[in-house]
Amino acid sequence: MTSTYQPSMFDLSGESGGPATEVGPLAGRLKRHELTAGAWVDVLPGWLRGSGEVFETLLGIDWRADRRQMYDSVVDVPRLLRWYGSDEELPHPALTEAKAELNRHYAGELGEEFVTAGMCLYRDGRDSVAWHGDTLGRSARHDTMVAIVSFGSPRHLSLRPRAGGHETLRFPLGHGDLIVMGGSCQRTWEHAILKTAKAVGPRISVQFRPINVA
16 A cells, blocks of 8 residues: 655654654653543653654555444445454564553553554545444453554544533544543543544554453
8 A cells, every 4th residue: 555644744754864763651741631430541642753664564564454244234344454463473663662661651550461453544534433432352341441553644533421411522643642541431431533524644543452352
């Protein structure tokens, strides 16, 4: 796949003196947003510097087009997918470093380690993911944590409470940005990447999870 996105002017990965690929420490840099019902999200824009190099590498992996049952029809999933289990080497060293730093920082709150990396390629504004919470085999009463690192052109990750009564939150994610959803977020809130009619380039989302289920 050919990249058509515009890299960040602050993230040129070694071009014209720009930064090399680098994962920085998380301590003291994250901004926590306390939500309702014990949910929270941590955000750190530009966490992975030189993200353009990682993005170009990820464009070349073996993406899979999936189809799923929806009501009476089988439809194309509006994004491409790739799953890396705990026994697979991640396709770029920066992702291995990112997972290790996430495990160092969140060891106390997580109580277990991030072990898998699910990846989604949103090719343009027509690709999306519907409102959902990531349970992935967990009980609806069990809290879990999902850490997402984004590459390529920014798209908004939208968040809303399942119970309603709260405005939808929107976080623009791309160019090495990090968002971590924790507490009860997967049980009591939903998130989505909504379709957009605006001209947007491709974006890749890497989701680290503490469960080895595809």
